[in-house]
Amino acid sequence: MESEVLLSVRDLRIGFHGVEAVRGVSFDVRAREVFALVGESGAGKSLTARALLGMLPREATATGTVVPDLSGARGRRIALVPQDALSALSPVHPVGAQLAAAVRSVRRVGRREAHALAVAALDRVGIADAARRARAHPHEFSGGMRQRAVVAMATINEPDILVADEPTTALDTDHRELVLGLLTEQRESRGTALVLVTHDMDAVGRHAHRVLVMYAGRGGGVGPRTRGPRAPPGPVHRGPARVPAAAGPATPARRPARLAPGPGRPPPGLRLRPTLPAGDGRVPPTGTAATAVGRPAGRLPPRGDDMSTPLLDVRDLVVRYGTATAVDHVSFTLSRGETLALDGPSGCGKSSTVHAVLQLRRPASGEVRFEGRELTTLTDRALRPLRPRMQPVFQDPYGSLNPRHRIRDAVAEPLRIKGRRPTGAQIAELLDRVGLDPSYGDRRPHELSGGQCQRVGIARALACEPRLLVLDEPVSALDPxxxxxxxxLLADLQDELGLGYLFVCHDRAVVRHVADRVLEMREGRITRAWRPR
Known part of the structure; x- marks a missing residue:
């Protein structure tokens, strides 16, 4: 006997400026089930999910039906776990206060009871010392901890339908299972229906009851996960892209294997670079959506550099938040043209380390030397000329960009801060360098996919002609x-410009592929150093 239908979608179509992004999607959501929307970036999954909540952008036009209309019951009958945790959390209020406010917006409870429920919700999603962490602000949480906090916020009022838009992409393996387990527990204990928007096929295989595969805005029919739904041909249907688990030893003298995107046309406006070395006329293999293709050696540092001095030298770095130590006497060096990876679970101190390297947060003690110059003793004014040479690329591609600025203004902003007047040709060249059509300069961030926004973030970093890129989980929020x-793209830029990369990641497969050396972190300390084989 089938469960009660909680939500019914028929012939849903969503367009922007006359172009349809979702094209006639239909499905039902039933009580106590996990219904998965699967597809690659730009397939229309998130737009479809947001239509269920009545949260489409104002410029979107939508036709079709969503019955019942739950847009007036958000937080009580239907709730969202967004991919972008920063968009759901206020930067000026403690996390616990925000969860308590979510409780009081739906239930008639006092402040103390609401705060107690907020602490309990944080504890359920695996945030250690939840009572203390509830008093912290979002910027004091790691990316993974922020994602768990928004899961706690969405589930705290026990809604009938939970829409989870890529809820685990920012999490390491252990916490990914913890969050999926929490969502499953909510479904089993409360009869909650879970709409899971994801590109994680392993999670779909373990948790989903029914699946709708989307490609280019179309749905291919709903089916159980065991048999698989009918779907239009495309990269996701043929198999998820996978980074090779091991790509051979990676040193500055030998590049890791290049990844070849799978079959299917790239998204409009995206310029793919050649997937084979020049002169090699072989066709890339097409059995999977990403396969390793050999590349010649590269990573030559810029001419005139002093190779005897490390690009970055960190010694006995300590970072504290109040009385809590987030980074405990961490030391490492990074050479020009090298990729050094910081690996470890969410909350282990990776992001705090790179924030201290960039002097976005001043360390409690220790030294950070960039190109031989000690940074921790410099004033903000003295640091200003050095900042363009060490640029960050953050985990959240949307949160890194001002939503009101057009892409051309976002890319030009670093140049203007340096006192330059960028020309249209310079902006077009930067966009072209990261594989985007220059016409995308007229768009705003919400009109781009996550991968395209991340390319814009890289273009902003390159505008300053840096020597060091600090990449804080740059691909964790993206589909394979x-x-x-x-x-x-990052490999190409390192070949071309001789950049040093400090690469933060919790995905071991990605780490093995990109890194020359790896430092594993646990509880704020480096516990192991190794080279990928």
């Missing part, structure tokens, strides 16, 4: 095929 494109 888009992830392969970003990793290829």
């Amino acid at each position: 095929s888009v992830r392969a494109g970003i990793l290829n």
